[in-house]
Amino acid sequence: MKENNIQNQEKFHQKNEASAVLLDVRDLSVRFDQKTVVDRVCFSIGAGEKLALVGESGSGKTITALSLLQLAGEATMSGQALFQGQNLLTLPAPAIRAVRGGQIAMVFQEPMTALNPLIPIGQQVAEVLELKQALSRAQAWHAAVEMLAHTGIPEPDRRANAFAHQLSGGQRQRAMIAMALASKPLLLLADEPTTALDVTLRGQMLDLLSDLQRQTGMAVLLITHDLNLVRRFADRVAVMEHGVLVEQGEVASVFAAPEHSYTRRLMASQPRRDVVEAHATTTHTPPVLKTQNLRVAYSVPLPGLRGWFQSGEFIAVQSVTQQLLPGQTLGVVGESGSGKSTLAQAILGLLPYQGALELAGQTWQLPANHNTPANQRLRQQVQVVFQDPFSSLSPRLTVEEIVGEGLRVHAPTLTAAQRRAQVQQMLAEVGLDEYQFPGLLARYPHEFSGGQRQRLAIARALIVQPRILVLDEPTSALDVTIQQQVLSLLQRLQREKGLSYLLITHDIAVIRAMAHQIIVMKDGAVLESGPLEQVLNRPQHAYTQQLIAAAEVLEVPPTTSATQTDLISPHLKASPHEAL
Numbered sequence: 157m158k159e160n161n162i163q164n165q166e167k168f169h170q171k172n173e174a175s176a177v178l179l180d181v182r183d184l185s186v187r188f189d190q191k192t193v194v195d196r197v198c199f200s201i202g203a204g205e206k207l208a209l210v211g212e213s214g215s216g217k218t219i220t221a222l223s224l225l226q227l228a229g230e231a232t233m234s235g236q237a238l239f240q241g242q243n244l245l246t247l248p249a250p251a252i253r254a255v256r257g258g259q260i261a262m263v264f265q266e267p268m269t270a271l272n273p274l275i276p277i278g279q280q281v282a283e284v285l286e287l288k289q290a291l292s293r294a295q296a297w298h299a300a301v302e303m304l305a306h307t308g309i310p311e312p313d314r315r316a317n318a319f320a321h322q323l324s325g326g327q328r329q330r331a332m333i334a335m336a337l338a339s340k341p342l343l344l345l346a347d348e349p350t351t352a353l354d355v356t357l358r359g360q361m362l363d364l365l366s367d368l369q370r371q372t373g374m375a376v377l378l379i380t381h382d383l384n385l386v387r388r389f390a391d392r393v394a395v396m397e398h399g400v401l402v403e404q405g406e407v408a409s410v411f412a413a414p415e416h417s418y419t420r421r422l423m424a425s426q427p428r429r430d431v432v433e434a435h436a437t438t439t440h441t442p443p444v445l446k447t448q449n450l451r452v453a454y455s456v457p458l459p460g461l462r463g464w465f466q467s468g469e470f471i472a473v474q475s476v477t478q479q480l481l482p483g484q485t486l487g488v489v490g491e492s493g494s495g496k497s498t499l500a501q502a503i504l505g506l507l508p509y510q511g512a513l514e515l516a517g518q519t520w521q522l523p524a525n526h527n528t529p530a531n532q533r534l535r536q537q538v539q540v541v542f543q544d545p546f547s548s549l550s551p552r553l554t555v556e557e558i559v560g561e562g563l564r565v566h567a568p569t570l571t572a573a574q575r576r577a578q579v580q581q582m583l584a585e586v587g588l589d590e591y592q593f594p595g596l597l598a599r600y601p602h603e604f605s606g607g608q609r610q611r612l613a614i615a616r617a618l619i620v621q622p623r624i625l626v627l628d629e630p631t632s633a634l635d636v637t638i639q640q641q642v643l644s645l646l647q648r649l650q651r652e653k654g655l656s657y658l659l660i661t662h663d664i665a666v667i668r669a670m671a672h673q674i675i676v677m678k679d680g681a682v683l684e685s686g687p688l689e690q691v692l693n694r695p696q697h698a699y700t701q702q703l704i705a706a707a708e709v710l711e712v713p714p715t716t717s718a719t720q721t722d723l724i725s726p727h728l729k730a731s732p733h734e735a736l
Contacts, residue, residue, distance in 0.1 A: 176202050176203045177200045177201070177202055177203075177238075178201050178202055178203045178205075178239065178240070178342060178343060178375050179200065179201040179224075179237065179238070179239050179343060179375070179377075180200045180236070180237075180238040180239075181197060181198060181199050181200065181224075181235070181236070181237045181238075182198050182235055182236045182237075182238075183196045183197075183198060183234070183235035183236065184196070184197045184198070184220065184223065184233070184234075184235040184236070184237060184245075185197075185233070185234045185235055186216070186219050186220070186223050186228060186231050186232070186233050186399075187231060187232045187233075188229075188230070188231055188232075192399060193216050193219050193231075193399050194216045194219055194220050194223065194399045195399045195400050196235070196400075197216075197220060197235075197396075197399075197400070197401050198401070199394050199401065199404060201343065201375050201377060202375065203342075203373055203375055204369060204370075204373045204374070204375055205375050205376075205391050205392070206366075206369070206375070206376045206378060206389060206390045206391045206392075207375075207376070207377050207378070207390060207391065207392050207393070207394060208378040208379075208380060208385075208386040208389070208390035208392070208393045208394070208407070209221070209377060209378065209379045209380075209393075209394050209396060210379075210380060210381065210383065210386060210393060210394070210395055210396070210422065211381075211395060211396035211397055211422075211635075212381070212397070212422075212635045212637055212638065213381075213605040213606050213607060213634070213635050213638060214398075214605050215396040215397055215398060215399065216396050216398070216399035216400075217347075217379045217396055218265065218347055218379060219231070220396070221262065221345045221347060221377060221379055223237075223245070224237050224239075224244050224245075224260070224345065225244065225252065225255070225256050225260060225262065225345070226244070226245070226247070226252050227256075227262075233245050239255070239259070239260070239343070240259075240342075242255075244260075257284060257287070257288060257336075257339055257341075258288045258339050258341065259341055259342045259343065260341055260342065260343045260344075260345065261336040261337065261339060261341035261343075261344050261345070262336060262344070262345040262346075262347065263329075263332050263333050263336045263344070263345070263346045263347060263349045264332060264347055265347045265348040265379075266544060266546055266547065267320070267328035267329050267331065267332045268320060268321075268328060268544060268547050269546065269547060270332060271320040271328060271331065271332065272320070273319060273320050273321060274319075275319075276316060276317050276318060276319055277304070277315065277316065277318060277319070277320060277323070277328075277331040278297060278300045278301060278304065278315075278316025278317060279297075279300075279316075280331070280335055281300035281303055281304065281316075281331070281334050281335045281338055282296035282297045282299070282300040283296075284335055284338040284339055285299050285300060285338050285339070288338070288339040289338075289339060297316075299338070300316060300334070300338070301313055301316050303334040303335075303337065303338055304316055304330070304331065304334050306334070306364065307330040307331070307333050307334045307337075307361070307364065308330055308360055308361070308364075309323075309327055309330050309331065309334075310493060315327065324492045324493050324497065326491075326492030326493070326662075327492055327493065329349065329350070330361070332349075333346075333349055333361065333364075333365075337368060340372050340374070341374060342373075342374060342375065343374065343375045343376075343377065344365070344374055344375070344376045344377070345377050345379070346365070346376055346377065346378050346379065346380075347379045348379060348380055348381070349361065349365075349378070349380075350362070350380075350382070350385060355662055355663070355664060355703060355706040355707045358385065358706075359388075359706055362385065362388060362389045365389070366389070378390055381634070381635030381636055381639075382636070383411075383422060383423060383636060386407060387407060387411055390407050391406070391407065392404065392405065392406055392407060393405065393406075393407050393410050393411075395410075395416065395418065395419045395422070397418045402416045402418050402419065403415055403416040403418075403419050411423070421637070422636060422637065425636040425637040425639075425640050426636070426640070426665065427639065427640060427643050427665045427666055427668065427669035427670075428640065428643075428644070428669060429668060429669045429670075430644065430647045430669075431485070431647050431650065431651070431669075431670065431672070432483060432650075432651055433672070434481075434484060434672045434673075434687065441481065441482055442517065443479035443480055443481050443482075443514075444480055444481070444482050444515070444516050444623050444624055444656045445478075445479060445480035445486070445503065445514070445515055445516075445538075445624055445656065445658065446478075446479045446480075446512075446513075446514040447476050447477060447478050447479070447503075447511065447512065447513050447514075448477050448511055448512035448513075449475050449476070449477060449510075449511040449512065450473060450475070450476040450477070450499070450502060450509055450510075450511040450512070450513055451471070451473060451474050451475060451476075451509060451510040451511050452471075452472045452473040452495075452498050452499070452501075452502050452507055452508075452509050452510075452680075453469050453470065453471045453472065453510070454469070454470045454472060455467040455468070455469060455470075456468045456469065456470045471680055472495050472498040472680050473495045473498050473499050473502065473509075473680045474680045474681050475511075475681065475682070476499060476511075476675075476682055477682075478673075478675055478682070478685065480624070480656050480658060480673070481656070481672075482623070482654055482656055483650065483654045483655070483656060484656055484657075484672040484673065485650070485656070485657040485658075485659050485670050485671045485672050485673075486656075486657070486658050486659065486671065486672070486673045486674075486675065487659045487661065487667045487670065487671030487673065487674045487675070487688070488500075488658065488659065488660045488661075488674075488675055488677060489661065489662065489664070489667060489674060489675070489676050489677070489703060490662070490676060490677035490678055490703075491662065491678065491703075492662070493679075494677040494678050494679065494680070495677050495679070495680035495681075496628075496660045496677055497628055497660060498680075499660075499677070500540070500626050500628055500658060500660055502524075503515070503538065503626065503658065504535075504538060504540055504626060505520045505524035505525060505531060505534065505535065505538075506524075506525055507524070507525060508522070508523050508524060508525060509524065515534060515537055515538055515624065516534075516537045516538075516623050516624070518530075518534050518537070520534060532565070532566075535566075536562075536566045536620045536621070536622060537622050537623050537624060538622055538623070538624040538625075538626065539562075539617035539618070539620065539622040539624070539625055539626070540617060540625070540626040540627075540628065541610070541613050541614055541617050541625065541626070541627050541628065541630050542613065542628050543628050543629035543630070543632060545601070545606065545609035545610045545612065545613045546601065546606070546609060548613060549601040549609060549612060549613060549616075550601075551600060551601055551602060552600075553600075554597060554598050554599065554600060555579075555583070555596055555597050555598070555599050555600075555601075555612060556576065556579055556597035556598070558601070558612060558616055559579045559582060559583060559612065559615045559616050559619055560575050560576070560578075560579045560619065561616070562616065562617075562619050562620040563575050563578060563579075563619055563620065565620075566620045567620075576597070578619065579597065579615075579619065580597070582615045582618060582619045583596065583612075583615050585615070585618070585649070586611040586612075586614050586615045586618075586645060586649075587611055587641075587645060588608065588611055588612070588615070605638075606634055606635075606638065607634050607635075607638030607639075607641065607642060610630060610631075610634065610642055611642070611645070614630075614642075614645065614646070614649075618649065618653075622655075623655070623656060624655070624656045624657075624658065625655055625656070625657050625658070626657075626658045626660070627646070627657055627658065627659045627660065627661075628660045629660060629661055629662070630642065630646070630659075630661075631643060631661075631663070631666060632661070632662070632663065639666075643666065643669055643670065646670070647669075647670070657670065659671060663707075664692075664703065664704060664707035665707070667688070667692075668688070668692065671688050672687070672688060673685070673686070673687060673688065674686065674687075674688055674691040674692070676691065676697065676699065676700045676703065678699050683697045683699050683700065684696055684697045684699075684700045692704060
């Protein structure tokens with residue numbers, strides 16, 4: 157198979173020799189000590205071309221891109237990566253620094269860890285302009301605000317002064333894209349650039365990258381696990397498995413007739429619905445979550461002299477009235493900044509709120525973010541799985557300490573042996589055991605893949621036996637096959653334990669697979685709510701129709717079967733672009 161792969165790469169390379177090649181990668185290999193993680197990879201990118209590099213977590217996609225800029229740490233690299241006649245792999249440090257962020261820019265996958273937490277995002281974008289385009293500080297700041305506006309960040313003048321933790325996940329990703337595009341690079345290495353964006357903004361971001369590419373002639377190497385984005389955006393696609401390029405070619409031909417079994421498996425990985433339907437549950441049982449006119453507001457400074465004497469108010473969530481039944485999933489859908497995560501934080505007792513909120517028959521003792529004994533008991537009933545497992549798991553704690561932390565708080569009478577036994581049992585329930593990972597309990601989060609880290613996060617949440625689990629974009633950073641595995645795990649746990657989920661997501665396909673009820677939010681308000689079939693089949697609000705239409709454009713394959721489209725509104729199937 158390896159010989160066939162090399163022949164396929166050489167044949168494809170010869171086909172593109174006649175075109176204007178911007179980046180020519182030949183026999184690139186990357187090793188860490190004795191382990192080869194990228195094995196004799198060959199591909200080329202022409203000026204103004206869009207190449208997508210796809211594969212599961214650990215396939216070598218990101219390491220391939222990092223090695224082009226000598227960012228792969230202590231790795232040993234061999235082969236060639238010719239960029240405008242220079243071998244990027246052997247350039248001295250001053251020369252490669254001149255290339256980074258200038259001629260070749262990169263958008264990293266996890267903006268929360270890539271952005272500097274101590275510097276406003278506008279200043280971070282302006283710094284690139286000052287260094288790479290020799291603009292004055294005032295000119296760079298003005299251009300930075302314009303770049304943030306072009307990437308779709310609302311109120312760019314105000315957001316430019318915000319720090320990374322004050323932005324939503326999607327806004328942070330857009331700030332990263334603005335920083336990368338600021339220097340007008342010849343080649344953009346985009347590592348999952350739309351991971352944290354909702355469906356409408358994903359389309360807008362791809363359109364933005366396409367427009368900038370046409371204007372500047374920029375080439376793009378798109379690293380992604382989202383095959384639907386590849387179909388919409390890329391000219392060619394290269395598929396990696398275990399560090400080897402197993403297939404590459406024109407997007408249309410590869411998607412129409414994939415030759416390699418791994419490519420076919422990737423394309424078959426779609427979220428599947430396997431939940432206990434609402435009509436099969438007891439409808440007369442009281443809800444585990446109930447809100448009435450829930451409202452969350454923040455104080456904001458007013459401009460001018462008024463700000464000296466009074467403060468304004470920003471309403472993040474307004475008048476949310478909803479309930480969640482035992483064993484069911486309430487899906488919360490909306491764009492970045494719509495108030496989804498703020499609503500979740502209020503339910504978790506992490507933010508002060510107004511209105512009525514009842515969890516498992518109890519209410520938070522206000523202020524809810526104070527850790528009184530009553531509030532601590534209630535926290536055991538509602539736990540959370542965050543969007544980014546890499547930043548939500550402490551890098552200084554072992555697996556045993558991370559998963560067992562909740563038991564130290566909520567079951568302090570357990571002995572160390574009893575606590576360890578429960579940790580091992582919970583890890584086994586989420587699919588992690590000593591057979592797969594020798595020394596599992598003593599390992600640290602960085603030793604696991606993204607999907608494995610999310611399993612650790614789920615185990616940490618479930619160890620205290622909650623009744624409600626808040627899932628904040630639990631699969632947005634995972635590739636398609638791992639996403640399917642995590643969703644199957646959550647579905648199984650819900651069936652076996654009777655868990656109720658508050659699922660926050662921008663992925664309509666995940667909603668179809670998981671939710672029983674849906675609420676659609678925009679600008680802090682609930683625009684539409686109801687059962688899954690009603691909202692997806694017969695959306696009443698124009699904004700809901702727009703979200704579903706955008707999801708159909710991005711997520712539904714051209715050869716969609718009837719089973720995949722039976723939850724799509726019929727009047728949106730004919731012309732999804734009309735609702736946009």
